[in-house]
Amino acid sequence: MAVAQLDEFVQPHHRRAEGTRLSGSHIICETLLREGVDLVFGLPGGAILPLYHVLPEYPQLRHVLVRHEQGAAHAADGYARATGRPGVCIATSGPGATNLVTGIATAMLDSVPLVAITGNVATHMIGKDAFQETDITGVTLPITKHNWLVMRPEDIAPTIKEAFHLATTGRPGPVLIDFPKDVQQQLAVFEYPKVLHMRGYKPTLFGNIRQIRQAVKAIQEAKNPVILAGHGISISDAYDELQELAETGDIPVVQTLLGLSTLPVSHPLCFGFFGMHGSVYANRAVHQADLVIGIGMRFDDRACGKFSAFAPKAKMIHIDIDPAEIGKNVRCDIPVVGDAKNVLMVLNKELKAQGGARHTEWVDSIHLWKRERPGIKVRHSEKLLPQFVLNKLSEVTKGEAIIVCDVGQHQMWAAQHIAYHNRNTHISSGGLGTMGFGFPAAIGAKMGRPDETVWAVVGDGGFQMTLQELATAVQENIDVKVAIINNGYLGMVRQWQELFHDNRYSSVAMSNPDFAKLAEAYGAKGMRCVHKADVEKTIREAMAHNGPVVVDFVVEAEENVYPIIPAGTTAADLIEEPDLLEQVEETHINLLEGESPALATGSRSNGSKQGKRGR
Amino acid sequence: MAVSANGLERHTIVALLEDEPGALNRVVSLFRARGFNIASMTVGPTETANLSRLTLVVDADESVLEQITKQLYKVIEVLKVTDLSEDKVVARELALIKVSCNSQTRAEVMQMADIYRARIVDVAIDSVIVECTGEEDKIDSLISLLRRFGIKEISRTGRVAMLRGASGATRVLDDE
Numbered sequence: 001m002a003v004a005q006l007d008e009f010v011q012p013h014h015r016r017a018e019g020t021r022l023s024g025s026h027i028i029c030e031t032l033l034r035e036g037v038d039l040v041f042g043l044p045g046g047a048i049l050p051l052y053h054v055l056p057e058y059p060q061l062r063h064v065l066v067r068h069e070q071g072a073a074h075a076a077d078g079y080a081r082a083t084g085r086p087g088v089c090i091a092t093s094g095p096g097a098t099n100l101v102t103g104i105a106t107a108m109l110d111s112v113p114l115v116a117i118t119g120n121v122a123t124h125m126i127g128k129d130a131f132q133e134t135d136i137t138g139v140t141l142p143i144t145k146h147n148w149l150v151m152r153p154e155d156i157a158p159t160i161k162e163a164f165h166l167a168t169t170g171r172p173g174p175v176l177i178d179f180p181k182d183v184q185q186q187l188a189v190f191e192y193p194k195v196l197h198m199r200g201y202k203p204t205l206f207g208n209i210r211q212i213r214q215a216v217k218a219i220q221e222a223k224n225p226v227i228l229a230g231h232g233i234s235i236s237d238a239y240d241e242l243q244e245l246a247e248t249g250d251i252p253v254v255q256t257l258l259g260l261s262t263l264p265v266s267h268p269l270c271f272g273f274f275g276m277h278g279s280v281y282a283n284r285a286v287h288q289a290d291l292v293i294g295i296g297m298r299f300d301d302r303a304c305g306k307f308s309a310f311a312p313k314a315k316m317i318h319i320d321i322d323p324a325e326i327g328k329n330v331r332c333d334i335p336v337v338g339d340a341k342n343v344l345m346v347l348n349k350e351l352k353a354q355g356g357a358r359h360t361e362w363v364d365s366i367h368l369w370k371r372e373r374p375g376i377k378v379r380h381s382e383k384l385l386p387q388f389v390l391n392k393l394s395e396v397t398k399g400e401a402i403i404v405c406d407v408g409q410h411q412m413w414a415a416q417h418i419a420y421h422n423r424n425t426h427i428s429s430g431g432l433g434t435m436g437f438g439f440p441a442a443i444g445a446k447m448g449r450p451d452e453t454v455w456a457v458v459g460d461g462g463f464q465m466t467l468q469e470l471a472t473a474v475q476e477n478i479d480v481k482v483a484i485i486n487n488g489y490l491g492m493v494r495q496w497q498e499l500f501h502d503n504r505y506s507s508v509a510m511s512n513p514d515f516a517k518l519a520e521a522y523g524a525k526g527m528r529c530v531h532k533a534d535v536e537k538t539i540r541e542a543m544a545h546n547g548p549v550v551v552d553f554v555v556e557a558e559e560n561v562y563p564i565i566p567a568g569t570t571a572a573d574l575i576e577e578p579d580l581l582e583q584v585e586e587t588h589i590n591l592l593e594g595e596s597p598a599l600a601t602g603s604r605s606n607g608s609k610q611g612k613r614g615r
Numbered sequence: 616m617a618v619s620a621n622g623l624e625r626h627t628i629v630a631l632l633e634d635e636p637g638a639l640n641r642v643v644s645l646f647r648a649r650g651f652n653i654a655s656m657t658v659g660p661t662e663t664a665n666l667s668r669l670t671l672v673v674d675a676d677e678s679v680l681e682q683i684t685k686q687l688y689k690v691i692e693v694l695k696v697t698d699l700s701e702d703k704v705v706a707r708e709l710a711l712i713k714v715s716c717n718s719q720t721r722a723e724v725m726q727m728a729d730i731y732r733a734r735i736v737d738v739a740i741d742s743v744i745v746e747c748t749g750e751e752d753k754i755d756s757l758i759s760l761l762r763r764f765g766i767k768e769i770s771r772t773g774r775v776a777m778l779r780g781a782s783g784a785t786r787v788l789d790d791e
């Protein structure tokens with residue numbers, strides 16, 4: 001083995017001293033170590049060879065070889081989301097670098113600290129259309145928080161330090177550093193900078209006290225307040241503060257897609273997922289609220305529908321670290337710019353000092369809607385419904401596993417049916433909606449939190465965009481479980497064609513490989529589940545296996561995700577699942593919600609737009 | 616406040632940015648990506664080394680203007696953004712106008728330039744170059760008057776602007 005041979009001449013060594021002359025590549029590694037990096041994902045190539053040449057000298061810098069650079073970016077992203085630490089990916093110039101682009105854009109939209117390192121052609125060849133040359137700083141300019149082309153070896157250490165600082169502070173985001181090949185080879189005196197001097201970068205971390213006091217007043221005056229909890233809660237580790245605010249102010253909490261798992265679903269003030277595929281009661285709460293408190297979220301169109309008609313009766317408080325998010329999409333009455341944790345600590349203190357607030361009637365009424373109106377349930381069926389699979393997965397994992405979703409119908413079903421109990425256990429590409437994200441991100445999440453069970457929930461479409469990383473998972477023995485919700489369609493696209501495009505199916509049906517056999521061919525464990533009765537057993541068997549497992553759940557082909565608020569409309573236009581209440585399955589989440597299906601009524605808000613079920 | 620042809624208010628924004636490679640590109644890319652409308656853009660060095668002054672003229676309503684300012688601040692190299700309200704600023708543009716003329720019409724062109732305090736900076740047998748400095752209105756007006764002689768070429772700079780009085784858009788530097 002090549003690896004064994006390397007060991008003969010590579011001496012696992014200690015950090016090299018600062019003040020000595022080192023190659024650019026050594027400086028990159030030394031600086032990464034000082035930034036606390038111990039894991040990188042990448043794939044070598046011509047322009048990054050000098051860096052890979054010295055990597056074996058740094059066994060404390062574990063390198064995971066991916067099979068496609070997009071996998072490296074998503075894995076680093078998954079690692080970053082799961083741990084809160086920056087994820088690092090490495091690629092060569094040209095196609096290697098451009099393969100990172102989707103992953104970088106994904107991290108940008110979801111504010112993930114991702115550090116991308118690319119090689120480039122030698123400085124004297126830049127601009128000559130050299131072999132595998134791409135202006136990757138130009139390409140990634142609008143999808144990074146910042147990026148750099150480093151032209152001198154003495155600039156390497158300060159640039160990397162700046163890059164990590166930018167990626168991880170303020171509103172986090174991806175950064176890219178491009179190193180021409182000769183810069184990686186040239187020598188410079190290595191100095192790890194003690195301080196940073198960035199005049200143009202001063203994130204606002206603490207909220208304005210006058211604004212916070214206004215927010216307190218608004219909370220006390222409100223009759224029907226609601227908190228919209230977003231990704232910023234997990235980014236700033238403000239879980240305790242969110243719960244404290246909810247309890248002190250007696251305010252119901254609904255969550256954006258990336259805000260899931262910020263408060264346990266079992267909490268009496270947690271009403272879960274709102275937005276396009278959120279529950280009826282969560283959306284109704286927002287629609288009827290007289291005060292909306294958005295925290296660490298950006299009033300995205302999938303959450304809010306038609307901006308001008310969003311929460312029409314509400315006064316708006318918006319707490320976010322990025323001032324540019326205030327008033328960008330939805331009006332704002334009380335802006336508070338700052339880190340969510342810092343702001344909420346002060347807000348809670350002020351609110352407590354004022355005696356908190358009580359909104360018993362309002363909270364009770366949402367609980368009542370939850371009982372009376374159809375929530376998110378599993379319809380009874382002899383067939384294998386995708387909702388049933390997700391529900392069982394939640395039950396078997398007790399809502400404690402890390403669920404890394406891909407993008408599509410399965411993602412929405414996971415958001416609806418998995419009862420997230422533990423903090424930061426829901427990982428998904430929310431903003432960019434990147435199919436192919438789920439599986440490689442799950443690899444990164446598992447490596448970041450090796451003691452936890454990690455399930456990638458993917459569709460048959462998205463999985464095929466990055467399934468080559470099975471080889472990575474097998475080579476590194478990464479114990480990640482993959483649940484393919486296989487309906488033979490690009491399901492969400494099919495659903496939109498059914499509901500909004502005259503039922504005309506255009507390029508959505510797929511003939512798929514035998515995923516179980518494919519997994520076995522890669523050296524992973526492959527399983528297939530086609531019967532409802534086998535779901536639980538299959539999930540347990542997959543979890544009992546040590547190593548990567550792929551489970552192909554062959555589900556009903558034409559199930560739709562309900563409820564749905566059609567794009568560009570409001571909660572008043574919400575379409576509920578037709579016929580749902582004929583018979584409801586006694587499943588985990590239904591019982592958890594303490595609902596009696598018999599209580600529910602079959603009323604629909606929009607009878608003219610009845611959805612159809614599998615034929 | 617001037618109103619542009621599309622009914623939106625016309626604003627002059629000054630941004631100070633560190634003179635790093637790609638800094639200007641970031642600003643322009645931001646305007647393109649977010650669909651902000653630039654009427655003119657002028658960039659040049661300032662009284663401080665490694666600092667460029669960017670003067671942007673944009674047509675925007677209040678909420679878009681707020682977004683422009685906030686998004687500009689997110690560009691790492693941007694140190695300060697100032698909206699120069701037009702009643703308190705000196706704003707100038709420079710234009711070079713190549714006008715056709717012959718021995719009969721040259722005197723009239725020169726006279727016209729003189730009225731506008733413009734200068735003739737080049738003379739050829741069948742043309743002159745007129746250099747004019749002033750606000751856009753003045754330059755527009757001179758150009759329209761010169762049209763009947765035949766305009767061969769126009770080169771305009773876009774607006775540069777500065778606050779009247781002691782205060783200035785570059786004060787950010789004094790704070791440090």
